[in-house]
Amino acid sequence: MFEIRELIYGGDYNPEQWPREVWREDARLMREAGVNLVSLGIFSWAWLEPREGQFEFGWLDEVMDLLHAHGVGVNLATATASPPPWLSARYPDSKPLTDTGVRLEVGGRQLYCPSHPQFRALARRLVREIATRYREHPALRMWHVNNEFGCHIDTCYCDLCAGRFRAWLRAKYGNLESLNEAWGTAFWSQRYGDWDEIQPPRKAPTYANPAQQLDWRRFSSDNILELYQNEVEVLRELTPTVPVTTNFLGFLRGLDYVRWAREEDVVSLDAYPDPSQPRSYLEAAMQFDLVRSLRGGQRWILMEQATGAVNWRARNAIKRPGVARLFNHLALAHGASGIMFFQWRASKAGAEKFHSGMVQHVGPERSRIWRETRDFGAELKTLADLSGFEVPAPVALLFDWENWWALEIDSKPSEDVRMMPLAFKWYAALRRLGVNVDLVHPEADLSAYRAVVAPNQYLLTERAAHKLRAFVQGGGSLTLGFFSGIVNAFEQIQLGGYPALLSDVLGLWVEEWAPLQPEERQQVRFADGHESEAAIWSEVVHLEGAEALATFGRDYLAGGPAVTRHAFGQGRAYYLATDLPEDEVRDLLRRALEEAGVAVAPLPGGLDVTVSRRGDESVLHLLNFDAERSFSVRVPPGGRSFPEGAELAEELRLEPGAVRLIRYSGPLEVSQLRFG
């Protein structure tokens, strides 16, 4: 349903915060900056419905008309993101409850219990009012449902939620015996005799049941997804052809975006990596690759980012000149079809007044940020062709919310095993090899990939194990990280030697784990004689067919396998029994990828290099995020600068901040490049 006609440019627009005279200046400046879409009305509930059931649309009519008159389309919000104070005042139990029973209060935003029936009904009525009024408005381009679902409230522990949790469990398990079995309630005398005995995992004397915790996470994501669907149903009914989205928050732990993305027409993303971190571009790229993967490669919209500093970190770094442009190009290279910002005009009041905007407090004339914003609007128009390109990836990195949740439930061998640091390390290693990467659910179709890498798959379903086995058997390359294949979907151990369901594929079994203390290191000796130091984790591995590529060097584990390789069927499976430094992970992945026929090109750090394709055509995206170093790169002949079309020398110099796009008429592999 969602089709790109031109590349989108714009931001959140909150005219309520400004007097009418500013609206006219806004419209003029938007045109100057090439803005073609704004997200409108996100926080307008209190202005659209100042008292329950009394609607005031006049001001919004005026803004819609004004925008349309200036050629600016509208991504119209359903305005449900932050209920007005009257709602929590009239319905006190619509205020969410923490796990220690604290009822949250008015004054911030997102103050609602996801289960509250009147909140749901009031939100639905508001959506119906808005959609009815603006369904035919010529400025309407897209629906922006609510806003950043789950940002502050990804779960609520109130009795209404407890009731819905029980209903959700009942639907899932059918009867209590199945639930008792699945949750392992034989332990600690937790056997439930009645559905009503079940509670959310509120603060308990000690660890709550892990399966209860895991189901609670699933339920909470599903419960909020119902809020989204509650609104979408109305929109589908009234405006069946207008695309629907809601802005995701990247790796937001609370919401299983794999399930969510199915319900959207296009994925949109709010991305706020910390500009003070030199590798923030990799964090951004990883989010970009995630949202592209969530809907099978479909281009997506960067719905929010900052033009400069944000206001909610302990210390909010600026974006130096040129940095915003680099990030914009990064998004385009990784598949974005829209570049938008929060927000159009920086607020003068409220909790986000220190968040940068396209128009700054200082006003447009004197503002570097405005100049960069306006200039990029012009540049973007020249890049419209990119909207037809895809970003094909030969490698799948497994990523899965249920595994993330399960892995980080308490009472584990080590609390240092955390999903995102592991996943980021492996992602960064792949990107330094010049490889495009998809982030893929382990039960997804893997047939398009040559290699699958799984930094951790603690929770491994039979279905996923079956897919991975078949993948390797058919010639694929699997690289699996430690502490994988431990539990099933009910957080119950797969007995008989870990990872029981993949033991044959890996050609080994693990007897026990030896987590390391914070300052402790294990020595890892590779077959080629070099050594490395591992942290966090080690394992007692027994080979059954696999070969050891590296062994542990110290202590009880000395001589035991640390890294293994196993030929299985037509393919190969690697296993890492410890947490190696990123460069070692990179070298191992390089070996595994090359063996699988994936061409790699080791890159210097600080560069992002991506190839996008349209049919036979390729575009090479070269972005230098390093603030100080220049790089030279030798490119294959035949490329022309994009969009200019100029001929290029084969030896290019990438200065700090450089953006180079090169178009080739045929396919291009990053491995054809040489970096100096």
Place this chain on the structure above:
Amino acid sequence: MFEIRELIYGGDYNPEQWPREVWREDARLMREAGVNLVSLGIFSWAWLEPREGQFEFGWLDEVMDLLHAHGVGVNLATATASPPPWLSARYPDSKPLTDTGVRLEVGGRQLYCPSHPQFRALARRLVREIATRYREHPALRMWHVNNEFGCHIDTCYCDLCAGRFRAWLRAKYGNLESLNEAWGTAFWSQRYGDWDEIQPPRKAPTYANPAQQLDWRRFSSDNILELYQNEVEVLRELTPTVPVTTNFLGFLRGLDYVRWAREEDVVSLDAYPDPSQPRSYLEAAMQFDLVRSLRGGQRWILMEQATGAVNWRARNAIKRPGVARLFNHLALAHGASGIMFFQWRASKAGAEKFHSGMVQHVGPERSRIWRETRDFGAELKTLADLSGFEVPAPVALLFDWENWWALEIDSKPSEDVRMMPLAFKWYAALRRLGVNVDLVHPEADLSAYRAVVAPNQYLLTERAAHKLRAFVQGGGSLTLGFFSGIVNAFEQIQLGGYPALLSDVLGLWVEEWAPLQPEERQQVRFADGHESEAAIWSEVVHLEGAEALATFGRDYLAGGPAVTRHAFGQGRAYYLATDLPEDEVRDLLRRALEEAGVAVAPLPGGLDVTVSRRGDESVLHLLNFDAERSFSVRVPPGGRSFPEGAELAEELRLEPGAVRLIRYSGPLEVSQLRFG
């Protein structure tokens, strides 16, 4: 109404804790130590009114008579500081509530909600009973209202307080539209449609509205001030000539002492700097200068301090021999007319039994602390003349509770910008220049000063901006720290280039801020070629008339102004766009002060040097707080030792712990001294 006849000496006296036979010993020892005033009855409510409405004054009559018989005056407490257990038991909602809804419980002290009507009524009745009974008692010298208001409970989030908050807002804003405008409720859909929708800033899903937070701080201070006034009204009625005070806690964040001090006859202070910190004397001096400034230079009472260790720090350092005397003299030099301690006799039970007293657990005979206490009592009698001296200051350091609150509200560019560290750094720099300093509200009359320094004035009202502009225009010197002039009194941005209201005075405008990460440093290059390193903060400054005294050396900001100077009208304005080390701040302030005709005398660290005046007479106070180093000082001829009156060499040696007071018959400037 408050007049000093002799210098006050004494402490808190809690006879309830001891049997009658100890009272007689106490009275004898007080006389031996030269005690002439004790604060009596602070925690006596449960003893004076053991059941609601039943009063028992017999024991207090006896103590009052006994003290009077021994020549000890009484600073009689209103006894409301800690309500008896029966009060919270009978009126459970008089117990204060935290922002997460926790009802605090009996067992400590200060257990009351400031808004509770019965608490207020019961307190008022008690005050009436006490004042009626003792109004004519010859020992009565002063009223001690409650105790350390706001020490533990500076705010309460209960529904009673919510109701009073709404009434306070109503009185302030008149109508909801004004409040909505002032609070910027257009942001995040917070527009209020009914007064009853407004709540205290209880725990919310995310940042509460900043203006709501700021008004809540103001309200909370005012609400507790009403408690004070609730008692004072009775006292004024019954004893119109007896001076009234309540003991302040220095830089207590919760109470706006600028407003409070107006309601007292004399300011009194509890000062507990940590003796383990080598610069604790500067912290003490800064508190002393604050309380002296609060009532326009009027002498004040050091109501509480410790003879040795306190008991409420993680580790409670002792005061080494001679240190208590140094602090006593420090208070006198900075304007005290009374030196008192908590408490007369160290408790043998309860939560403060490890707090030192004038009489220690070991008993007076064997106690060093007793000997020092007694000896200082004798010494103080020889210093009575000092009570007629003033402490004139040529420099005002701006300090303002509303700014402090606003600056430290969440969602700022950097959480590292904190009021007290900044203010202390600038204060310390000034004191190392030998300059007497007043701490002044930015809307106060500045005409008496030659220089005004403002470490930070984030919140700058139009009125204050007007005063500062006029001050510079008229020839004054202003030095302003970074991130100043950002918001108005409603926490709303002053648009158009910071600090918009003073941009012309400073000759510059600031485009954006670049807060630094914890380990990050900016290089600052001064015009004379030397370099320094700045932390926490940097800014993009554009000059419009000002000259750059220093520029930044690194990164995007390289070459941009870091410190500026601007001639405006008859005066000059300096601006610091970053957080410089203290020695650089000192050098800059030295330049600014000398330019303004303020004579300075750079002092070695560890010395406190103050000049007090009575008409033409001066007393020079030289105090060496350094525990190890001696200093030599050359003083102008003509001085005589005070109080002895002996002639002095011009070259003096100040050993560690040395106290030297020198009287001159004419005016003296610290700049006439030379330190070696």
Place this chain on the structure above:
Amino acid sequence: MFEIRELIYGGDYNPEQWPREVWREDARLMREAGVNLVSLGIFSWAWLEPREGQFEFGWLDEVMDLLHAHGVGVNLATATASPPPWLSARYPDSKPLTDTGVRLEVGGRQLYCPSHPQFRALARRLVREIATRYREHPALRMWHVNNEFGCHIDTCYCDLCAGRFRAWLRAKYGNLESLNEAWGTAFWSQRYGDWDEIQPPRKAPTYANPAQQLDWRRFSSDNILELYQNEVEVLRELTPTVPVTTNFLGFLRGLDYVRWAREEDVVSLDAYPDPSQPRSYLEAAMQFDLVRSLRGGQRWILMEQATGAVNWRARNAIKRPGVARLFNHLALAHGASGIMFFQWRASKAGAEKFHSGMVQHVGPERSRIWRETRDFGAELKTLADLSGFEVPAPVALLFDWENWWALEIDSKPSEDVRMMPLAFKWYAALRRLGVNVDLVHPEADLSAYRAVVAPNQYLLTERAAHKLRAFVQGGGSLTLGFFSGIVNAFEQIQLGGYPALLSDVLGLWVEEWAPLQPEERQQVRFADGHESEAAIWSEVVHLEGAEALATFGRDYLAGGPAVTRHAFGQGRAYYLATDLPEDEVRDLLRRALEEAGVAVAPLPGGLDVTVSRRGDESVLHLLNFDAERSFSVRVPPGGRSFPEGAELAEELRLEPGAVRLIRYSGPLEVSQLRFG
């Protein structure tokens, strides 16, 4: 009532977690491993009584019979450790409450308020059902009451507990005047006029009354002890000859095991020192010596330990090969008569599935841990003789829960003074001298000891002081640590110079304390000229008869006594006025012990050396816990290896992990050994 016939071997057995077919394998494997006792039914309440009043014993009958048929005895649990979900659902106020009013919720374990009457009644009925059914069962060996009382819930702040607290106080104090006097309520206006005004020390505006806090600790321990007795009464009635125990948690702060141990027939212990810590064996040994001492030297049962890793630390280290055996021998050497584990078979679900078991997830065949477990079962049978041996100790280390609680109440001179680090340092110092140690309450009979050492006795009752005075007077050696003898049992200061009640015994008085800051050190100069550095604490000590063995070197305290010695009556008393490094403590204790005629033998670190005795016979236990170093030891002639009975060379080599037991027909002193 408790008699050891053979050494016990086994673990917790939770058959509910496994299908019937596994039960048969379990029984077979138990026999293979020499298991003769299992703790059964600890978490079975929900399986035995799935609905209130409906009991299902069939499955347990089957398990009991099966175990008996395989020669496995049963330590039958009363199954009350974790009430089923129906209980908290039906009786919501049976859920415990935190000090901030949070009602804890179902999902973990130990979810009960200790005061709840229905919980108590239901527990009692369950015990009656179980005891009635199995009183004659041939497998029944012992009763296991509840489980790890106080592990998560050692106190509850609900109104029911408040009511019982008041009743407890009433019984203790008789009238309110006594309580007011004892609690020092004259301070801070806390005087109670009615019992109902008294509350638990819930969260208060500031420090709660210390005596209230201390009585609350006492009450909470007593209140939980009533739960134990509530069950034991039934067991005594129905099975008067079956021994009763409940598993202790070593140094569990919440429960005063001195009082608890009196109510058991045999003490049992759960011990989980962290295997990643090189001195974990000393922590274990200290717990072992505690539980042996609690019942006057009676042998005890190691009821729970891990075969490998646990799951509830941040990082859970494994036990390397041979380490479990070392700890088993350590327990035997220090008086255990049973070696058991949690749990027989590692769970596959629930919050402790990552806790190791005797049977691991991998199954017995492939598991190192199983092999070690099985082998030790066989070894243990050869050691049965040890059950008749005692572990005599010449030295008592004073340890006392009331002192522990009092010392760690807030508002002290320094929060760095903590009981366990001090006690452990002194214990470790003693053990490095080769001395067997008892941990003894200060009011206990001391006549059997030659030396008493008290790392800290902040709370010192008159009775204890009398005992210690008499002990020294009669020729004993006392070594006392700093900040001792400060308060009586009501947390009230003993006035007149600390430690007032022992001032004459020590020949000194302390005037004041000077706690040190975290990085601060005091210099301590010993009479022999060597110097050391002390941390945390220093004191101003005045000698009255004692000699200074060491003096302080810095600051105000320079030259003052730091370590003293005093001859008093026939004995000697040492005092340490600061916190010395462990090696200095050891040297001082060596001097004190040798003077008292206790033979010492300085040991290398990493060795545990103990002598046990049966009449004239001795067994020397040599255990090398060092993972890398070997030691040589010269033993007296005449020893024979135990149990083998082989003749031995006099020079033995102890490799890492070595276990050597040597039997002598006569008495043996560790001082006869020589270590190289």
